Amino acid sequence: MSFVEYSDFIQDGDVAVVYLGHESMMPVKVQQGAQTQTRYGAIRHSTDLIGQRYGSKVTCSKGGWVYVLHPTPELWTVTLPHRTQILYTTDIATITMMLELKPGSVVCESGTGSGSLSHAILRTIAPTGHLHTVEFHQQRAEKVAEEFKEHRVDHLVTVRNQDVCKDGFGVTGVADAVFLDIPSPWEAVRHAKAAMKKQGGRVCSFSPCIEQVQRTCEALVDQGFEEISTVEILLRIHDVRTVSLPLPDFGPDSLAQTQPDIAEKTPPIQASVAMKTTILPREMPGHTGYLTFATKPRT
């Protein structure tokens, strides 16, 4: 297992995702001799996990069962331990495409936070790209570096514990793309420019507030960035349901009574009609953040 390469069987030391049902999942570090408690009972790693195929059904001690899934950045995003607010898959997908990330891309990111986006970036730029990520919070930087190692992607990433607004990304002239998710991105725009290749590249900044966007756009213009564009992306999840709509009773049909032919053909009164449809959740996230993209021209 690795976050950048599929394998078929679960091995000692892997991170597996236990699927308990209906988007309820938990990550498990697979260790010989270890046990994991779920509400369906215990999972014994040595017998229940190691050597099993990813995607197979595992019966727990209480007789309930779960599926064990191969980790992906998307599954990690919904199961990872939060140390900060994180970016979700909808924003991540847009960022990845609009930054034109692909195998071989060199990317700078700050802050690393809980590593939700980092894992997605690493998946996309492997096996030849590199991620330089900057996190000013020492404990978070250490924790995420530890995770990268566990997930076997540490060869693709350098974590730096410094303040991106003061000290920059620790690299110059190497990045194809830069991503900023910090409270004052406008203070890091010049560092972003310095980190990027002289031939140019793409930059993205994520901010929840429009005032932050405003200041960032000004800084981008000042630094000579082009094609500045701000977007917001919203996800709607449709819940598939069978609904039944009751039919009103109009009383006896006088026309049908006078014409016995029709009366016979009229189906017996149906109380309701069932149909498949979707409903939207009563509440949904209406805002995560604004994504501001720009192109650094050749300098």
Place this chain on the structure above:
Amino acid sequence: MADNVDGDSLYRIKEGDYVVLKRGDIFKAVQIQPKKKVIFEKQWLFLDKAVGQLYSSTFEIVSGGILQPLKPKHTESSSDAKEAGTDNRNIVDDGKSQKLTRDDIETLKEKGMKGQEIIQQLIENSSTFKDKTEYAQDKYIKKKKKKYENTVTILKPSCRILAMMYHGREPGKICHLQYDTLAQMLTLANIHAGSKVLVFETCAGLVLGSVMERMGGYGSVIQMYPGGGPVRAGVESFGFPEHFHDMLHEFPICHVNALLAGTLDTTAKDPSADSKKSDMAAEEEQNQPEAERRGSPEEQSMETNSGADGSHDHEKDEQEKLKEARAQRKKVKQEEKRKKLAAAAALLEGRNADGLVIASRFHPCPVLMGLLKFLSPSRPFVVYSQYKEALIECYTKLKEQGGTVNLRLTDTWLRHYQVLPNRTHPVLLMSGGGGYLLSGTTVAADRSKPAGSQRAEEPAAKRLKLTDTER
């Protein structure tokens, strides 16, 4: 400019390159060919002068459609000392505010005046311009620029640019797949280097090309195609290096049942004469997508005419030779085709693909049910449809059948913002038209439990609880 030293050669436009032309928000994909006329935004132009220039350079189109490199930085504002009104209470539309007539403008154009200069002339001859608000002035200039400034920027193609181009120019050809939806697909399907991905699309090759870009030439992509042959015009526009094509395989969807039943014979010459013909046509189509429609009928008429023209022996001989050569080529091609089919079949037979992406004008349900069988357990799949109802059916079927988890029916809304001092607001709400996605993960087929028991065992309240704590 001794740029080769610092690796600029990769960033230079070469003859034969596939590029994207851009003006404003309009894109067009073309190939750089010497002396080839290209029409872009109602204007003829030649791209010869672009060769050797750097990507993302902007050119002015001068007389004769010749490109002339523009200096990278030409400042935007044409009137720096700004004089502007505060409101429009005194601006009257009398149709006389512009002192230049249409003929005057035409004369300026004929004189070879540059777009920028014409706009300046228009501003100077507009009696109301200085009374307009700053905002209205900006808008006026923007509008005139669109009309008179004939510049073009040449970009290196990418999934981002091509997806935006297709959606802007020919949404019908890509089943109205919006670029933010395509972005979701690539992520939800966990497309990355080294995997084995199945793609079924009728989006002109845009989805296939995007998948290939994300795989960077590592791993394999098997394009499952309907009809005579795969459509890949969009893939060409990406301008992938040669080795990317080594990862690309193709398999006709009409052989899927045979393959699943184990009755597909890839050693035979070809299943039927019929499919032979269509395969041939398909290959031509793929080689010369534009000439294809004109090309094949011509060839056919040549063949039928050969009998009537028989009086001229010389011609006849030549025709015979041609025919033979063609037959020979046909044979070689067929052999290649057979080998390719065998190779794709071998890749599929393991039933261990790592991902599945479907985006087509066909009903997605049978496609999904058929192709899911080729996936390993614990692998993601994503289905696009312009219509939600088709995906509701897929969802219901998958729930009945089992073998998948994490099913989600979604769509995305993309909102653009204008961010300018004192003028920040959303500009456009793209909704609905972007299509819908059904995504999920495969799991090992259920042997012990009857279908339908799954739902009953899953605690229904859990999801709500989880989303509450997560957000």
